[in-house]
Amino acid sequence: MTHHIVIGAGLAGAAAAYSLTARGEDVTVLERHTPANDRGSSHGSARIFRYAYPDRLYTELVVRARELWDDLEAKSGTELITxxxxxxxxxxxxxxxxxxxxxxxxxxxxxxxxxxxxxxxxxxxxxxxxxxxxxxGVIDAETTVTTMLDRAMDTGRARVLTDWTVTEVARRSAGGFSVTSATGKSVEGDRVIVAAGGWLPDLLGDLDLPEGFVDALPKFxxxxxxxxxxxxxxxxxxxxxxxxxxxxxxxxxxxxxxxxxxxxxxxxxxxxxxxxxxxxxxxxxxxxxxxxxxxxxxxxxxxxxxxxxxxxxxxxxxxxxxxxxTPNEDFVIDEVDGLVIVSACSGHGAKFAPLLGEFAADLATGAGDVPDRFRVGAATT
Known part of the structure; x- marks a missing residue:
């Protein structure tokens, strides 16, 4: 079974872990502080859930996300959107x-x-x-994060490591990745999903990404x-x-x-x-x-x-x-050589959380794709 390493335990990272374990995949979540902590973008109990976008793609994606929210609420028995x-x-x-x-x-x-x-x-x-x-309505962001992580861990396929600051992601010669912490600890896995939010700019140079891919990324x-x-x-x-x-x-x-x-x-x-x-x-x-x-x-x-x-x-x-x-407020969701980036949601990503997790899982497992607008890899080919 493939082992996935998720960097970041905010809404996107928790959603990725939830989606992957629901598919029978193994996951380790690495969080530099604690899930949904107040230093990131997913803390607190009030985020807007809305459909109104002057862009049909996003409105259609909200409709898709709402179905996933409904399913998560039904399975967890927890109201997440008021x-x-x-x-x-x-x-x-x-x-x-x-x-x-x-x-x-x-x-x-x-x-x-x-x-x-x-x-x-x-x-x-x-x-x-x-x-x-x-x-x-209003999304309870913190409860959503804990609900998705609890559901992931309840499968027996996920673990969450807190106070775990990532300092390096390296490709192993035998395949897969080794992720190292500031204290020298390491975790090995087959795929890596980076959902680091505001920490992404600092992590980019430590992800062992192809130069062309990095050059194609928008300015964060x-x-x-x-x-x-x-x-x-x-x-x-x-x-x-x-x-x-x-x-x-x-x-x-x-x-x-x-x-x-x-x-x-x-x-x-x-x-x-x-x-x-x-x-x-x-x-x-x-x-x-x-x-x-x-x-x-x-x-x-x-x-x-x-x-x-x-x-x-x-x-x-x-x-x-x-x-x-990002300059145009589009998301960045892409995969290159086994590493997936799901980040830079430009202040409007909370409402899409379970769908972002599905996109991350699709890219990590090869089971699906994401809208071309969110991918940057096409510019390198």
């Missing part, structure tokens, strides 16, 4: 294009003018018509995002809102803001929102400092005062998160 619905608005959000794609793909939706939208969601101040799709940009939780005005004694809040995407001019009901880690007592790709650029996850800037805090308070009248514009919780971006 249905809230989503609103999209703003003069550069192109809701007409989103609605056209929804119509073609078969995603339930509704377009409302400003007056009707304001009547339905008085907690927002909309500046354009609004696209509503009710099947969107790691950002330290800043998110803010602000309390609901109509909160009950526990801080929960009496009026249900959807997730939202608002694009107006150059400002791209996203928000969602805050999860367990912020007491469910407010809306979590941030400027998309508004954080500072860092070289890799190793350079993050977890600091919130006064400039961004002021910017988001001003945003709340203008567009979110249903919130008290005073942050009660703040957090940072890593986005690892």
């Amino acid at each position: 249905r809230t619905g989503a609103v999209d608005f703003g003069d550069t959000r192109h809701t007409d294009l989103l609605a056209e794609i929804f119509e073609d793909v078969g995603v339930e939706h509704e377009v409302l003018d400003q007056a009707r939208a304001a009547e339905r969601w008085p907690q927002f101040a909309f500046d354009t018509e609004v696209l509503w799709h009710p099947d969107a 940009e790691v950002r330290q995002e800043q998110a803010f939780h602000m309390p609901y005005r109509d909160a009950d004694a526990d801080g929960r809102p009496s009026t249900p809040w959807p997730t939202f995407i608002h694009k107006s001019g150059e400002m791209f803001t996203y928000g969602l009901p805050g999860g367990r880690d912020a007491g469910f007592a407010g809306q979590k929102f941030a400027q998309f790709n508004g954080g500072k650029v860092i070289g890799s996850a190793l350079e993050q400092d977890g600091q919130i800037t006064d400039e961004m805090r002021t910017r988001m308070i001003d945003y709340a005062k203008r567009y979110l009248p249903g919130l008290v514009p005073e942050p009660y919780a703040e957090t940072t998160c890593l986005f690892t971006n």
Whole structure:
């Protein structure tokens, strides 16, 4: 039986382990800290699940991913996505294009003018018509990671090694790979899947990748995002809102803001929102400092005062998160000589997690393929 080594125990790595063990494959997961830790991109209990993309491919992939989410929830008996619905608005959000794609793909939706939208969601101040799709929601990222890893380990085919920092991936003369840690320990396997997120830029030189493949990779940009939780005005004694809040995407001019009901880690007592790709650029996850800037805090308070009248514009919780971006925000999912890269999900990968695991497993086992747009190897042939 083939032994696979997965580097990284965030959403993508956990999904890869889950998918591989479900196929009867053996897996060792190597995690430099702990699964879904707060130094990566998969921590916490609030990530957006939505279908709205101005690109039909991604909307179709969300539909495929949702089927896998449903299967995982059914098999684990654990709710991982809380249905809230989503609103999209703003003069550069192109809701007409989103609605056209929804119509073609078969995603339930509704377009409302400003007056009707304001009547339905008085907690927002909309500046354009609004696209509503009710099947969107909030993903509990941390619970998803632990659920997928637990399911993988329950098969008896997976193990997870924590506090295991990878320093080298070397090809063995007899075939397969040897992966070495900072403490000198090593693990051997037939295939390697790299799902390192914000640590990928630092790992690239240690992966024994062909030079042509490395040259064909897009430039990776790691950002330290800043998110803010602000309390609901109509909160009950526990801080929960009496009026249900959807997730939202608002694009107006150059400002791209996203928000969602805050999860367990912020007491469910407010809306979590941030400027998309508004954080500072860092070289890799190793350079993050977890600091919130006064400039961004002021910017988001001003945003709340203008567009979110249903919130008290005073942050009660703040957090940072890593986005690892490609220039066009497409994913990088490819295989070369037994090594698979599933990373650089550009801040919108959480909703695809179980599908990313399927793609990784398909490439590692040779059982399937991924969309050509996500592969870089074609440029080397």
